[in-house]
Amino acid sequence: MADEFELIQTFFTTHGNREDVLLGVGDDAAILQPPPGRQLVMTLDTLISGVHFPEQTSPSDIAYKSIAVNLSDLAAVGARPEWLMLSLSLPDNNTEWLQAFSQSFMQTCERYGVQLIGGDTTRGELSVSVQATGSVEAGRAMRRDAARPGDAIVVTGPLGDAALALALLQRGEEAPASLLQRLNRPAPQVEFGQRAAEVCNCAIDISDGLLADLQHITDASECGAEIDLSAIPLSSAYRQCYQNNISVSNLTKALTGGDDYELCLCTSFEQLQRLTQIARSCGANCFTIGKITAESGIRCINENGQLVDIPVSGYKHF
Amino acid sequence: MADEFELIQTFFTTHGNREDVLLGVGDDAAILQPPPGRQLVMTLDTLISGVHFPEQTSPSDIAYKSIAVNLSDLAAVGARPEWLMLSLSLPDNNTEWLQAFSQSFMQTCERYGVQLIGGDTTRGELSVSVQATGSVEAGRAMRRDAARPGDAIVVTGPLGDAALALALLQRGEEAPASLLQRLNRPAPQVEFGQRAAEVCNCAIDISDGLLADLQHITDASECGAEIDLSAIPLSSAYRQCYQNNISVSNLTKALTGGDDYELCLCTSFEQLQRLTQIARSCGANCFTIGKITAESGIRCINENGQLVDIPVSGYKHF
Numbered sequence: 001m002a003d004e005f006e007l008i009q010t011f012f013t014t015h016g017n018r019e020d021v022l023l024g025v026g027d028d029a030a031i032l033q034p035p036p037g038r039q040l041v042m043t044l045d046t047l048i049s050g051v052h053f054p055e056q057t058s059p060s061d062i063a064y065k066s067i068a069v070n071l072s073d074l075a076a077v078g079a080r081p082e083w084l085m086l087s088l089s090l091p092d093n094n095t096e097w098l099q100a101f102s103q104s105f106m107q108t109c110e111r112y113g114v115q116l117i118g119g120d121t122t123r124g125e126l127s128v129s130v131q132a133t134g135s136v137e138a139g140r141a142m143r144r145d146a147a148r149p150g151d152a153i154v155v156t157g158p159l160g161d162a163a164l165a166l167a168l169l170q171r172g173e174e175a176p177a178s179l180l181q182r183l184n185r186p187a188p189q190v191e192f193g194q195r196a197a198e199v200c201n202c203a204i205d206i207s208d209g210l211l212a213d214l215q216h217i218t219d220a221s222e223c224g225a226e227i228d229l230s231a232i233p234l235s236s237a238y239r240q241c242y243q244n245n246i247s248v249s250n251l252t253k254a255l256t257g258g259d260d261y262e263l264c265l266c267t268s269f270e271q272l273q274r275l276t277q278i279a280r281s282c283g284a285n286c287f288t289i290g291k292i293t294a295e296s297g298i299r300c301i302n303e304n305g306q307l308v309d310i311p312v313s314g315y316k317h318f
Numbered sequence: 319m320a321d322e323f324e325l326i327q328t329f330f331t332t333h334g335n336r337e338d339v340l341l342g343v344g345d346d347a348a349i350l351q352p353p354p355g356r357q358l359v360m361t362l363d364t365l366i367s368g369v370h371f372p373e374q375t376s377p378s379d380i381a382y383k384s385i386a387v388n389l390s391d392l393a394a395v396g397a398r399p400e401w402l403m404l405s406l407s408l409p410d411n412n413t414e415w416l417q418a419f420s421q422s423f424m425q426t427c428e429r430y431g432v433q434l435i436g437g438d439t440t441r442g443e444l445s446v447s448v449q450a451t452g453s454v455e456a457g458r459a460m461r462r463d464a465a466r467p468g469d470a471i472v473v474t475g476p477l478g479d480a481a482l483a484l485a486l487l488q489r490g491e492e493a494p495a496s497l498l499q500r501l502n503r504p505a506p507q508v509e510f511g512q513r514a515a516e517v518c519n520c521a522i523d524i525s526d527g528l529l530a531d532l533q534h535i536t537d538a539s540e541c542g543a544e545i546d547l548s549a550i551p552l553s554s555a556y557r558q559c560y561q562n563n564i565s566v567s568n569l570t571k572a573l574t575g576g577d578d579y580e581l582c583l584c585t586s587f588e589q590l591q592r593l594t595q596i597a598r599s600c601g602a603n604c605f606t607i608g609k610i611t612a613e614s615g616i617r618c619i620n621e622n623g624q625l626v627d628i629p630v631s632g633y634k635h636f
Contacts, residue, residue, distance in 0.1 A: 022357065023461060027538075028394040028523055029361035029452070031459050034352035039340065042435060043347035044403040044449055048442040076346040085362040086407075087447045117360060124366040124445060129405045131362055131449040134347070143341060205346055220344075248386050 012086065017117030021083065030117035032083060038135040039080035045069045049126035053184070054169050059097045059103035061184040062128060067108045068156055069207065070132035072188035072261040076205040078142045078197025079134030081112055081190060086119035087129040112190060136197065145202035147221035147266040149294040154275065154286045156189050156262045158235040159210055161257035163257020168241075178237045186261035192284035193263060199274045202266040209256040211310065213264055214298055221266075227290040230303040248308050255300070266292055329420035330404070334433030348435035350401060356453040363387045365412035367444035371502070372487050377415045378422035379502040380446060385426045387525065388450035390506035390579040393530055394523040396460045396515025397452030399430055399508060402436035405447040408463065428510060454515065464519035464540035465584040472593065472604045474507050474580045476553040479527055481575020486559075492591040496555045504579040510602035511581060517592045520584040527574040530630065532616055539584075545608040548621040552630055566626050573618070584610055 013025055023031040031215070034040060047066050049055050057065075067084065086105070114132070119310050161182035161224055168175040175183070188205075196203065202221065204213045210232075218225050232254050234246065242250040267275050272288065279286040293299075300308045331343055341349040353359060363427050367373050375383075385402065392399050400425050404423070408416070427434055432450070479500035486493040493501070506523075514521065520539065522531045528550075536543050550572050552564065560568040590606065597604040611617075618626045 023459070027462050028391040029359045029397065031395065031454070032358040032360065034358050040350040040352050040358075041347045042401070042403060042449075042451070044352065044405050044447075046405040046407060046438055046440050046447065048407060048440050073346040078350065079347065083360070085360060085449060087362050087364040089364065089366060089445065102326055119362045120364055120366050122366050123369055125443050127407065127442060127445065129362075129364065129447045131360075131403060134362070136349070141341070144345050309593045 011098050012119070014115060015111060018115045021115050024115065024117045025192040031081070032117065035082065035135045037138065039138050039141065041074055041077050041134040041136055041141065042131065043070050043073035044129065044131040045073065046127060046129040047181045054166065057184060059101035063101045063104035064108050064185055064186065066128040066130045067105065067112070068186050068188045068261060070130045071112055071190050072186070072207065073204040074132055074134040075189045075193025076142065076203045076263055077134070077136060078140060078193050078203070079136045080194055081114045081132060081134045082097040083117045083133045084109060085112050085117060085131040087122070088119070089122045089124035089127040091124070091126055140197050142197050142201055142203040142265070144202065144204055144217050145220035147217050147223055148268070149223050149292050150268065150309040151202070152269050152272050152288050153214070153225060153227070153290040153292060154265045154267065154272070155206065155210070155233065156192060156279070156284050156286065158233045158238060159206065159260055159262060160238055160254030160257050161235050161258035162186065163253040164238055164241060166259070167253065174309040176237045176241070178235065182260060186259065188261055189263045189284055192279055195278045195282055196263070196265060196275060199271045199278065200265050200267040204264050206258065206260055206262050206264050208258045210264065211255050211298060212258070217264070217266060218292070218296065218298060221292070222296070224293040225290055225298045226293050227298065227300045229286065229300050229308065231289045233285070233287040248302065248310070251300055280310050326440070329416050330434060334427060336433045340435050342435045348401070350435065353400065353453045355456065357456050357459065359392055359395050359452040359454055359459065360449070361383070361388050361391035362447065362449040363391065364445060364447040372484070375502060376420035381419045381422035382426050382503055384446040384448045385423065386504050386506045386579060388448045388479070389430060389508050390504070390523040390525065392450055392452040393507045393511025394460065394521050394581055395452070395454060395502050396458060396511050396521070397454045398512055399432045399450060399452045401435045401451045402427060402432050403435060403449040405440070406437070407440045407442035407445040409442070409444060419601050442591055448475045458515050460515050460521040462520065462522055462535050463538035465535050465541055465610045466586070467541055467610050468586065469584040469610040470590050470606050471532070471543060471545070471608040471610060472583045472585065472590070472606050473487055473524065473528070473551065474510065474597070474602050474604065475578065476551045476556060477524065477578055477580060478508065478556055478572030478575050479553050480504060480577035481571040482556055482559055484577070485571065494555045494559070496553065497559075501580060505575065506579055507581045507601055510597055510600040512582060513596045513600055514581070514593060517596065518583050519583040522582050524576065524578055524580050524582050526576045528582065529573050529616060530576070535582070535584060535618060536610070536614065539610070540613040542611040543608055543616045544611050545616065545618045547626065549605065549607045551603070551605040566620065566628070
């Protein structure tokens, strides 16, 4: 049976060749040349089997998603991804699983230009922690506390697909491929996040659900928000699952389900056009769904202009 | 029941106030000012209950040790610790446990001048991942691949105490307090590691066992080593547990047990005196236990000058 060193040697010795990685996988610690004149951005997210992904998720999807959720955090700040560290806990030494996992992990690294620089493997329940470091031009990071009353609230894509796919799986039903793709292969807004930081000060990634994440913004920025429910972008697969009957209760997944990893940004209406242009040039979308208010609290307004009471409850990991 | 946000808010909102932490716990990602003119050093280690520490270990000791093992990795490179990230997985929301854990975690951060900058909490089996970032003067990092034939091999303290304590606990016996202390509260050589890098190019921390870790050095440096068994430093508690009968078989814990987190350094005999002086000025020790050889393989020599066959088998996490 292979031991920890052989596992690392076999599967995770990186083939990356970034010049700023002076010492990568295999020593006590990695040594890195920080990008000159930039600030560092660091995030760490753990995915646990049965909590953050269904147990039947493929090793390839788990590897992809463990990177994607971290790159999404970097995108929310506007950072360029640089390096990753991986802590992998596995119940047994399953070579086939590890091979599929590591292949997908390395492919995803390559796709986003990041390099795996270290970490460890341990025996335990299936759990993947990825720590990602990125960088941002000094003073340019987007933050949760930078929303201002009057700002437009923008999201980058349809919401609720991942939560809907998960709910279908949990009910033992089949989920449409496009929804499953959104659950297992969320696309972090890496390029748009960086470009958006040129004109936008405030963003968050929607990992806990739109209302919960928006509340992080309004809490940190000491303001409130008004959401136009009819403007929430929904995929056609989402609509079809509800027979195109998008009542308020059928919006729940879109409003409180997390895991889509779209960005929610707040920017002045003057900058909105520029942000939309930037999105277009990145192949991303911008949907204006409401505005920041001086009055605290998040108010959801339906198509008839009526206030609708929706509890702000994001996905609770704990 | 408190949710993830409340947990973080309550227990891990850091009271650190490092000026280089521009945004700490609570946003999507932390934003940091890298230390000017220095290289970054990054490590990530996970401790799992029942694998890396006995299940009865106190939350306070778990918190301490999760930091110490990472600072030890930084020390092995000669880095100054800067920031930590924490991923904590807990089977249930045990407020008392969390309070004790977080208090010890914050105290340990303070003691070493590092700041917690982010991470996450999840529900799962008890597991603690700490990612540590340090910095080192450019080109000054100690590495595994820098040992040269003729170098003296030095260790910073008695070996085998932690492994012996663990073995006693696993047999249901009582372990002397000083051995337990070494298992649960290993002291990373943070100051000495940084100072040692002034005169030494090659080091590793002894986490997997002396012979296993020395083999990482000889493999990476393409050389071998000769160890004088009678020179292996042992604590008096260790000796007493064996009734002062230090036969080769009673040396096993010292040679192949890990978890003491002493450093093993290789340096020219010319620099040895300077290294010893530096150690003294830091309150650390230097024990010369052998030398690096051009011939590959690790040879253990007993007090009669005879070659003794000892299998190089470190602690296997997998």
